[in-house]
Amino acid sequence: MGKRVGDIAVETEPVSCKHMVVLGATSEIAVATLKEFAKKGQWHFSLCGRNEEALRHLAVELVSSNVSCSCHYYDTAMSAEDMQKLWEGLVKERRVEVLFCAVGYLGDQKLAQDCPDEGQLIFEANFNGLVPMIAFATNYFEGLKQGHIMVISSVAGDRGRCSNYYYGASKAAMSAYLSGLRVRLYSKGVHVINIKPGYVKTRMVAHKKLPPYISASVETVAHDIVNIYYKPKAVVYTMWLWSYIMLATKMLPDFIFKRLSMF
Numbered sequence: 258m259g260k261r262v263g264d265i266a267v268e269t270e271p272v273s274c275k276h277m278v279v280l281g282a283t284s285e286i287a288v289a290t291l292k293e294f295a296k297k298g299q300w301h302f303s304l305c306g307r308n309e310e311a312l313r314h315l316a317v318e319l320v321s322s323n324v325s326c327s328c329h330y331y332d333t334a335m336s337a338e339d340m341q342k343l344w345e346g347l348v349k350e351r352r353v354e355v356l357f358c359a360v361g362y363l364g365d366q367k368l369a370q371d372c373p374d375e376g377q378l379i380f381e382a383n384f385n386g387l388v389p390m391i392a393f394a395t396n397y398f399e400g401l402k403q404g405h406i407m408v409i410s411s412v413a414g415d416r417g418r419c420s421n422y423y424y425g426a427s428k429a430a431m432s433a434y435l436s437g438l439r440v441r442l443y444s445k446g447v448h449v450i451n452i453k454p455g456y457v458k459t460r461m462v463a464h465k466k467l468p469p470y471i472s473a474s475v476e477t478v479a480h481d482i483v484n485i486y487y488k489p490k491a492v493v494y495t496m497w498l499w500s501y502i503m504l505a506t507k508m509l510p511d512f513i514f515k516r517l518s519m520f
């Protein structure tokens with residue numbers, strides 16, 4: 258039976274299940290992750306994004322895996338008031354257990370160096386435009402004394418690199434934000450999980466030649482994300498090898514690091 262929520266029709270009616278709000282649901286990593294979650298339990302996914310047609314297609318695909326879905330318009334350029342209306346509509350519909358955020362924009366580093374608008378877009382998509390939704394979820398979960406906030410940041414936030422320091426800085430901001438949030442929510446039973454992928458074979462990096470042994474498939478990343486939901490940890494690197502790569506990268510002294518222009 259269909260009914261309308263927000264701007265886009267709900268694909269199925271609710272069943273007794275957990276409710277996950279997914280920002281950037283059309284992300285290739287998010288799609289693989291939702292399919293993996295669908296294998297493990299009964300879910301209602303509130304799919305949020307700006308491509309309504311792609312959201313509808315995804316909802317139809319997921320519903321065949323025995324989960325229910327609704328679709329909602331979300332863009333990081335929306336006003337905080339509109340985001341608040343979206344969040345209030347979602348929690349009114351049913352109790353939310355998980356906020357999963359997969360929105361991300363790599364942007365054009367070279368363009369950002371000359372054009373402040375591009376830099377702002379990168380920050381809006383990776384940080385500023387996500388924070389209001391995370392803040393609404395935080396207050397809500399804090400009241401419930403439970404919940405999961407799962408956000409995909411990136412290893413790029415661990416140390417600024419010449420080739421993508423706008424993107425890296427926006428992801429570093431998100432990592433710092435999540436770190437503080439985790440301290441705030443520690444005693445409230447709310448898990449704040451920072452997911453840090455290395456290279457993942459998606460359209461976001463389709464223009465790049467990825468190094469073979471440290472580039473993950475979306476299925477590998479999805480598997481890691483689902484595992485971390487069931488056994489929560491503060492930070493997860495996916496693939497795991499990236500935790501060692503980034504440890505070594507962070508330890509490199511500046512007088513060496515600044516000479517590594519291939520980074």
Ligand SMILES: NC(=O)c1ccc[n+]([C@@H]2O[C@H](COP(=O)([O-])OP(=O)(O)OC[C@H]3O[C@@H](n4cnc5c(N)ncnc54)[C@H](OP(=O)(O)O)[C@@H]3O)[C@@H](O)[C@H]2O)c1
Pocket residue numbers: 281282283284285286287306307308311331332333334358359360361362363381382409410411412453454455456457458459460461462
């Ligand atoms: N692929 C990698 O190598 C890699 C590595 C580290 C971290 N990550 C992170 O992993 C996450 C998922 O990325 P992905 O690889 O799956 O890339 P993707 O398929 O390109 O997904 C990016 C998602 O972000 C959404 N988005 C971008 N700008 C938006 C905006 N202004 N408002 C609302 N939604 C917006 C896109 O929506 P549309 O469908 O409407 O464009 C899409 O759903 C991102 O946070 C990314 O930074 C990726």
